[in-house]
Amino acid sequence: MKLKLIACEVLYREICLAVARSPETVDVEFLPKGLHDMGGKLMSAKLQEAVHRVPAHQYEAILLGYGLCGNGLEGIEACHTPIVAPRMHDCIGLLMGGRQRYESYFKDHAGTYYRSTGWIERGVDLQQLVPFHSGTSTNLAELVEKYGDDNGRYLYEQFTSFQSHYRRLTFIETGVECDDRYEKQARQEAESKGWTFEKLKGDLGLIQRLVNRDWNNDDFLVLCPGQRIVPQYDDTIIRADSIGPVTAQE
Numbered sequence: 001m002k003l004k005l006i007a008c009e010v011l012y013r014e015i016c017l018a019v020a021r022s023p024e025t026v027d028v029e030f031l032p033k034g035l036h037d038m039g040g041k042l043m044s045a046k047l048q049e050a051v052h053r054v055p056a057h058q059y060e061a062i063l064l065g066y067g068l069c070g071n072g073l074e075g076i077e078a079c080h081t082p083i084v085a086p087r088m089h090d091c092i093g094l095l096m097g098g099r100q101r102y103e104s105y106f107k108d109h110a111g112t113y114y115r116s117t118g119w120i121e122r123g124v125d126l127q128q129l130v131p132f133h134s135g136t137s138t139n140l141a142e143l144v145e146k147y148g149d150d151n152g153r154y155l156y157e158q159f160t161s162f163q164s165h166y167r168r169l170t171f172i173e174t175g176v177e178c179d180d181r182y183e184k185q186a187r188q189e190a191e192s193k194g195w196t197f198e199k200l201k202g203d204l205g206l207i208q209r210l211v212n213r214d215w216n217n218d219d220f221l222v223l224c225p226g227q228r229i230v231p232q233y234d235d236t237i238i239r240a241d242s243i244g245p246v247t248a249q250e
Helices: 009-021 040-052 091-096 099-108 117-121 130-134 140-147 149-165 181-193 205-211
Strands: 002-008 026-031 059-065 083-086 112-115 168-173 196-201 220-223 227-231 238-242
Touching (some): 002 009, 009 117, 009 205, 026 040, 083 205, 091 099
Parallel strands (some): 002 026, 002 059
Antiparallel strands (some): 083 220
């Protein structure tokens, strides 16, 4: 039986490399970058749609190339096929190789914004998917023109205020880089914002184990059909909960 992987395109290069090295047969579907910027409920709905598109009885499991991502995995249901999800807050932990390393780095480097090859080549705007979802621009002049001065400026502040919380930009080097163009771009971005720049070596071990069907309970949650993902506010991050009787979808 094959595996089906549904993943964020931010991880495109890393996942393609891991799949190429996997002994398993893995079919991959990438969803647009920034899906989590639509909000947890909308992200969950889009992911559930992708899960429902997977045919019954064709795959041994559906893999999710996502972290919890602002509760974007909350409520995802396994219908006819088991679902496997990393126990991770977001994709930065996937690029770092695990939540322990991510949490340790986060603790020692507060106010850090992250970049990787995928984050840059797939578009760096935080609200990348807002225009896709609602036709909303993140340009101040366009927002003012469309929504009026007060509303336009308010929306612009909401879209851009995240930057005030950061003082450091860390580029995660995962080994899939063809050259140093994205590192240079990340360094220039840090300089333009007056942030400290740092390069950190990534670790694709967790992604590799996901596609290798190496799912230990510490790092992965396995949902059986009839279960859904529920956020867990401790080190486990997510847990399985029953959704009651489920009718398999053909």
